[in-house]
Amino acid sequence: xxxxxxAPVTRTATGxxxxxxxxxxxxxxxxxxxxxxxxxxxxxxxxxxxxxxxxLGRALADALPHPDPFTISAHYLTASRPGPAxxxxxxxxAGRTLSTGQASLFQYDEAGHEVERIRVLASxxxxxxxxxxxxxxxxxxxxPPMDQCFGPEDGPxxxxxxxxxxxxxxxxxxxxxxxxxxxxxxxxxxxxAWFGLADGRDPDPLAxxxxxxxxxxxxxxxxxxxWVPTVELTVHVRHRPxxxxxxxxxxxxxxxxxxxEEDAEVWDSTDRLVAQSRQLARVRLG
Amino acid sequence: xxxxxxAPVTRTATGxxxxxxxxxxxxxxxxxxxxxxxxxxxxxxxxxxxxxxxxLGRALADALPHPDPFTISAHYLTASRPGPAxxxxxxxxAGRTLSTGQASLFQYDEAGHEVERIRVLASxxxxxxxxxxxxxxxxxxxxPPMDQCFGPEDGPxxxxxxxxxxxxxxxxxxxxxxxxxxxxxxxxxxxxAWFGLADGRDPDPLAxxxxxxxxxxxxxxxxxxxWVPTVELTVHVRHRPxxxxxxxxxxxxxxxxxxxEEDAEVWDSTDRLVAQSRQLARVRLG
Numbered sequence: 282x283x284x285x286x287x288a289p290v291t292r293t294a295t296g297x298x299x300x301x302x303x304x305x306x307x308x309x310x311x312x313x314x315x316x317x318x319x320x321x322x323x324x325x326x327x328x329x330x331x332x333x334x335x336x337l338g339r340a341l342a343d344a345l346p347h348p349d350p351f352t353i354s355a356h357y358l359t360a361s362r363p364g365p366a367x368x369x370x371x372x373x374x375a376g377r378t379l380s381t382g383q384a385s386l387f388q389y390d391e392a393g394h395e396v397e398r399i400r401v402l403a404s405x406x407x408x409x410x411x412x413x414x415x416x417x418x419x420x421x422x423x424x425p426p427m428d429q430c431f432g433p434e435d436g437p438x439x440x441x442x443x444x445x446x447x448x449x450x451x452x453x454x455x456x457x458x459x460x461x462x463x464x465x466x467x468x469x470x471x472x473x474a475w476f477g478l479a480d481g482r483d484p485d486p487l488a489x490x491x492x493x494x495x496x497x498x499x500x501x502x503x504x505x506x507x508w509v510p511t512v513e514l515t516v517h518v519r520h521r522p523x524x525x526x527x528x529x530x531x532x533x534x535x536x537x538x539x540x541x542e543e544d545a546e547v548w549d550s551t552d553r554l555v556a557q558s559r560q561l562a563r564v565r566l567g
Numbered sequence: 568x569x570x571x572x573x574a575p576v577t578r579t580a581t582g583x584x585x586x587x588x589x590x591x592x593x594x595x596x597x598x599x600x601x602x603x604x605x606x607x608x609x610x611x612x613x614x615x616x617x618x619x620x621x622x623l624g625r626a627l628a629d630a631l632p633h634p635d636p637f638t639i640s641a642h643y644l645t646a647s648r649p650g651p652a653x654x655x656x657x658x659x660x661a662g663r664t665l666s667t668g669q670a671s672l673f674q675y676d677e678a679g680h681e682v683e684r685i686r687v688l689a690s691x692x693x694x695x696x697x698x699x700x701x702x703x704x705x706x707x708x709x710x711p712p713m714d715q716c717f718g719p720e721d722g723p724x725x726x727x728x729x730x731x732x733x734x735x736x737x738x739x740x741x742x743x744x745x746x747x748x749x750x751x752x753x754x755x756x757x758x759x760a761w762f763g764l765a766d767g768r769d770p771d772p773l774a775x776x777x778x779x780x781x782x783x784x785x786x787x788x789x790x791x792x793x794w795v796p797t798v799e800l801t802v803h804v805r806h807r808p809x810x811x812x813x814x815x816x817x818x819x820x821x822x823x824x825x826x827x828e829e830d831a832e833v834w835d836s837t838d839r840l841v842a843q844s845r846q847l848a849r850v851r852l853g
Contacts, residue, residue, distance in 0.1 A: 351826070352799040352847045354640035356667050356688050358660045373686055374644045379798065381642050383669075383686065400659055400667065402642050402688050404798050404847075411824035416789060418756060419820035470704060503702060512665065512690050513638040515801045517847050519823055534705035535840050537805055538697035540637070542843055554821050557828055559845050561638045561690075561803050 298482025299449055300491070304332070306340045312370045314340040318388075320363035324444040328361040330511050331494030332446070335487045337368060337384045337401050342487075344370040345380045345405045349486045353403035354515040361388060361398045379406045408486065408521045421548045422530035424455045424473045431456060450495060451477035451526065461501035470499040470533030470541070477526040484522040484549070492529050493545040493558035499533040500541060500564060507565050509541070514560040525550030539564050584768030585735055586777070590618070592626045598656045600626040604674075606649035610730040614647040616797050617780030618732070621773045623654060623670045623687050628773075630656040631666045631691045635772045639689035640801040647674060647684045665692045694772065694807045707834045708816035710741045710759045717742060736781060737763035737812065747787035756785040756819030756827075763812040770808040770835070778815050779831040779844035785819040786827060786850060793851050795827070800846040811836030825850050 295301070303321060306314035322332035338350050366388045373381040381404045387395040424430070430453035455473035460466045476492050477484070484492070493516050498509040528548045533541050540563055547556040581587070589607060592600035608618035624636050652674050659667040667690045673681040710716070716739035741759035746752045762778050763770070770778070779802050784795040814834045819827050826849055833842040 352642075354642075354688060354799065354801060356638075356640075356659070356690055358667060373642070373683065381644060381686065397659065400669065400688060402640060402686055402799075404642055408824075411826075414825070415823040417821040417823055513640065513688075513801070515640060515799070515845065517826075517828055517845075519821060519826065535703040535805060535843065537701040537703055537840070538694075539700070540697075540803075540805065542803055554823070557821065557845075559801065559803075559843075 295483050295485050298478055298480045300335070300478050300482055300488060304336050304339045304487065306336065306343065306368060308343065312344055314343070314368040314370070316366050316368065318361060318363050318366050320445060321449055322446045323363060324446055328363060329446050329494065330357060330514060331491040333361055333386065333399055334401070334490040334494070334514065334516070337386055337399065338403070338487050338490050340368040340370055341382045341384050341403050341405060345372060345382045346375050347380045347405035347407055349406060349408040350490065350516070350518050351379065351404050351406045352515065352517050353401060353490065354513065355399050355401045356513050357399050357511050358397050361386070365389065366398070367395070379404050408518065417554060419546065419554050421552050422473050422528055422546070424475070424528055427453050427475045427526065429456070430454055430475055431459060436462065449479050451475065451479050452495065458502055466502045466504040468502070468504060470503050470536065471531070472496045472499050472502060473528070473530045475526050476529045483524040484527055486518045486521060489518055489522060489547055489556040490516055492527055492547050493556060494560070496529055496531055498562070499531050499543055500536070503533065503536055505564060509562045509564055512561045512563060514558060516556060516558040518556050520553050520555045522549040522555045523551045523553065536564065581769050581771050584764055584766045586621070586764050586768055586774060590622050590625050590773065592622065592629065592654060594629065598630055600629070600654040600656070602652050602654065604647060604649050604652050606731060607735055608732045609649060610732055612648070614649060615732050615780065616643060616800060617777040619647055619672065619685055620687070620776040620780070620800065620802070623672055623685065624689070624773050624776050626654040626656055627668050627670050627689050627691060631658060631668045632661050633666045633691035633693055635692060635694040636776065636802070636804050637665065637690050637692045638801065638803050639687060639776065640799065641685050641687045642799050643685055643797050644683050647672070651675065652684070653681070665690050694804065703840060705832065705840050707838050708759050708814055708832070710761070710814055713739050713761045713812065715742070716740055716761055717745060722748065735765050737761065737765050738781065744788055752788045752790040754788070754790060756789050756822065757817070758782045758785050758788060759814070759816045761812050762815045769810040770813055772804045772807060775804055775808060775833055775842040776802055778813055778833050779842060780846070782815055782817055784848070785817050785829055786822070789819065789822055791850060795848045795850055798847045798849060800844060802842060802844040804842050806839050806841045808835040808841045809837045809839065822850065
């Protein structure tokens with residue numbers, strides 16, 4: 282874990298961090314973008330789904346007339362690997378306040394043929410143009426101060442096994458949702474954490490796409506171990522996040538038939554609910 | 568309201584009801600389906616979004632190698648009207664246990680050009696093949712018996728204004744979430760109801776796509792009136808529903824910036840959670 286994650290964070294401007302460097306896409310022609318998927322955002326060799334969604338979200342922001350993802354739905358088809366990829370975008374509709382786009386990310390098989398990894402539908406708008414009314418009944422998650430929470434650097438059991446992504450993230454888990462790491466899962470489908478980028482780069486809407494899929498799976502606290510691959514993930518970005526660390530709370534209500542849903546809420550440093558997401562995931566017992 | 572909705576329901580077999588008739592698609596060629604959107608499923612002239620999703624879901628079930636929608640995400644582009652429409656489907660990936668498809672519904676402008684109404688991404692599987700394990704913490708909604716709940720036939724204020732869809736549905740709202748109809752909204756973003764098809768046709772996975780978007784909007788109980796058009800709706804179908812009426816609970820936690828999310832849970836007559844959905848909707852003040 283780099284020094285920044287455990288020491289007081291030195292801020293990096295949005296646009297100048299590891300996340301910006303590794304999500305940068307190059308426009309080959311209108312609607313077609315090249316990227317080299319970074320090995321720095323992998324978990325056990327597979328590229329993290331939230332990082333991939335941020336890559337697609339960034340290409341869509343370039344291609345569509347509006348800058349911010351309001352709602353983005355991704356269906357994960359095959360596992361992505363570090364290396365070259367191409368993103369192909371279709372503008373489905375360009376409206377006054379919302380535009381809708383479709384994006385696919387492809388990699389190449391051994392014969393050089395394109396293999397689709399993810400397909401995305403998204404509606405974009407301008408978060409800066411929204412009225413400032415808030416009539417929410419949601420409340421921020423009860424999570425202890427960051428110095429009372431635990432990250433991968435605090436114990437070998439957390440996300441062990443050489444997951445490069447943990448070096449990119451500031452992730453501090455609420456001890457109340459860490460029973461699984463001590464062999465005593467709570468049985469409740471809850472996980473809570475402080476979240477940021479390890480280099481201190483402040484959150485923006487694209488970083489929220491990463492935040493919703495960065496915690497250990499709720500399945501661990503239900504008492505399952507193993508791989509929980511995402512089938513589909515939809516994120517609503519509701520407000521531009523303020524500078525500073527985020528709090529992420531994920532919950533699962535329904536584990537049944539070998540599938541579960543995982544809902545995430547992301548709160549910024551001003552106690553504003555900035556993103557909500559839900560994914561459907563498969564349970565592959567370890 | 569037809570007799571069936573207030574009298575004891577006479578069951579109609581799945582496949583032989585109004586819902587089956589009005590969602591029937593005709594295959595023109597592989598991946599292309601024609602349908603005449605029925606005026607029977609409109610609200611104030613616009614075709615209901617859940618009915619449209621069921622139409623697309625039915626075409627996808629025909630085109631894909633798996634029969635049941637596991638997760639289906641729809642982005643609503645322009646308002647659909649009763650009349651001819653064409654559905655175009657692309658099979659994105661056909662896997663062993665899941666297949667993914669994309670579907671678009673088009674209607675025709677005055678010059679006869681296709682105008683896209685909805686675009687959908689969906690992953691299909693076989694609900695009958697899932698293991699029967701259930702480790703859920705979700706509990707069915709607290710809702711009084713059906714004879715203590717209220718439908719459109721019980722008062723002119725409920726969904727007044729000539730919405731044809733109310734003749735197709737058995738909809739009985741929990742009086743605890745009916746404050747809005749009496750001019751005294753609770754301020755809580757909750758709505759609960761018994762739900763079925765008015766002709767007694769039992770629910771199936773396609774009917775669940777209708778059920779999640781059939782209640783009055785939670786915005787009414789928050790104290791807003793007016794139109795709440797859906798931007799995006801994602802439904803997870805988790806189990807094949809048992810015969811008999813469904814219970815639907817919808818909640819909104821975050822109304823902010825002119826948008827809100829609406830989460831639905833659908834429970835069958837055996838207390839099984841059969842579907843979960845979330846939509847992002849715009850608030851257009853009335």
